[in-house]
Amino acid sequence: MIIDILKEFWLMTAEMGYSLLIGFLIAGIFSIFISPEFIQRHLGKKGVASVIKAALMGVPLPVCSCGVIPVSASLRKNGASKSATVSFLISTPQTGVDSIVVTYSLMGVVLGIFRPIAALLTGIFGGFLEALFDSGEEVDNENIEIEHNCSGGTCKIADNKQKKGIKEALKYGFIELPQDISSALLIGLLVSGIISILVPDDFFASFLGDNVLLQYVVMLVIGIPIYVCSTGSIPVAVALIMKGISPGAALIFLMSGPATNAATISTIWKIMGKKTLIIYLTTIGISSLVAGYIFDAFFGVIDISASHDHIMDLPLYKHISAGLLIFILFFSIYKKYQKSSQITEKEKEAQMELIVKDMTCNHCVKAIKGMLEQKFDVKADIDLSTGKVLIEKELNRDEVIKEIEELGYTVDHS
Template sequence: MDIPINILKEIWLVTTAMAPYLLFGFLMAGVLSVLISKDYVRRHLGGHGVLGSVKAALIGVPMPICSCGVIPLAASLRKHGASRGATASFLASTPQTGVDSLMITYALLGWVFALFRAMAAFVSGIVCGTAVAAVSPRDEEAPPECRDECCQPNEQPVLKRMLLYGFVSLPRDISRSMALGIVASGIISGLIPDNFFEGQLGSSPATMFVMLLIGIPLYVCSAASVPIALAFIKAGISPGAALVFLITGPATNAATLTTLWQIIGKKQLGVFLATLAGCALLAGMLINLFTPSLGIIEQVCHEGGTNSILDLVWTALLIAVLAKGMLPERKPAG
């Protein structure tokens, strides 16, 4: 019975550690959903050159949209006149992070890792966008005025829109993946002893290539990938290898590659994947290089438990929000 108990214990510890930060992330996601409208995104992603990719990455990094949600938005951006480069930059940077996943990264892996992750998403978005633009024809048109329903004024009070998106719409999109990520983290931590891979395997560059091969076809959202990365690091995998997984896992998956093909083109898709993989490996090498001096391993969550009533309250609230998000959406009568 030790293994099931250890798994349940690890699931509880991860949930408790991330609860207040994820709830705060949901709140900030709701705020951003009002401040950065889809119409605003569309109007600023046209044109060529590095500037379009930079603007797309700046918009994409804080937006709480995972790879399943970014595809239709990217398709809409492209349809409304966004350049291939800006679209690729948005596709690379947006699913890697979000205000919610960065808060979880801070809670479980420390502020240095969270900063590295945000910088990696921003830089890889710019590099991917610039690379795609370099192999794309200059046939883009300026984006027309958005007339879609989602771009029209919303008559609901601002606070209500923030809370509905942050604690209803967003959890509905990520709750199942989030729960699977937490359970996967508990299973890995419960079955594999701490520091099991420490030594040659954990720090080997080959491990980063393994994480690359796992991350590219796998579907995992940016928030759900963090507890899995935590479990890998606790088992002895290097922070660099974990970062490779955090970059490629959310940014790509097998189900969306065909859609990307249609959005940005066959040749551009190949350049996009090769560039993103290169950025992930380089980011992994850099974080491993700076790990000893920045104390990244020491910042990783190793809590053995909590006795705080407030922590229990946050955990109960998070479980309630995620559970509600997994319930079937009610359709209006009539």
């Protein structure tokens, strides 16, 4: 049984390996062209245009539902309208260039195109709802001083704009981005293997019957509270379809799972208010259900089996790409924990130490580092795995904690 699960794990890795490697490369190249000023300039005004631009910018960015929080908080703090911020907040985590390429590869051209379009329209819909129902809380952007280095760099998608080049693109695409998604992706691949081997082919038919609407609701209820990245959700969705879930129901999981999770929900409540949270969740719920229904109604069945070969039938390049992908994922995990050991050495030199919760990716690390450099002119070492923030000199502790918590994180006050 374990051998069979591992075979399915390898099969799925091989099927998505080459496309995900291409996605990593595109994401790395894409990252060097996105500057904080660019985002700030286009999202810093009220109106329909900023909402649409926010969604358009969010769709290709490979940022998870937790990593998008500090980005959105910075946009809001630096003058972006609340509606544009919500649009960006909803559209960004649902897809990225990496997940778009993998969706196309594993689930076909129709869903590969439909998924990012659904994410785009969901973000626009959420932004319009925010403008309609929560317009009284908008800020006067003209009275906000826009800091051209993005208030602490919290909207840095890659490194600062002085660091442009192929080296930085490769570092982001093949080290930093894999660090952010490696655990979720490996878990997704493993869950996919378990579903493929242990779940009977007629399980969902016997459990949910022919009630497609019930499938929709179940996928939505599962998707909203859990943490899964836009790429890691794909192998799970493929396995679910192969076991009888409709493509539309799988799409609901692909939209709602990456878009939010329990930690993101509590953070949005804290930094943007209850009304915005309700709009955020309502948008994701309604849009996911509508998108799933439309996909099933107009496109129906998609051929997953065509992309799921027997392990002996796989061409050599797929085995090689699978090996490369596994190496990159485990190397990124190694680099993450190697940094933890280096942090231990630096603790002796640090003048101030904080424990920050809710950090899940390198975007979170850059958000806090950028804020400390901008606001306090200090450098910091941050260990993502433990949440330790080591600051090179003593500062006003309460003031630092306040600034970090304004980004949407929780600081241990003990």
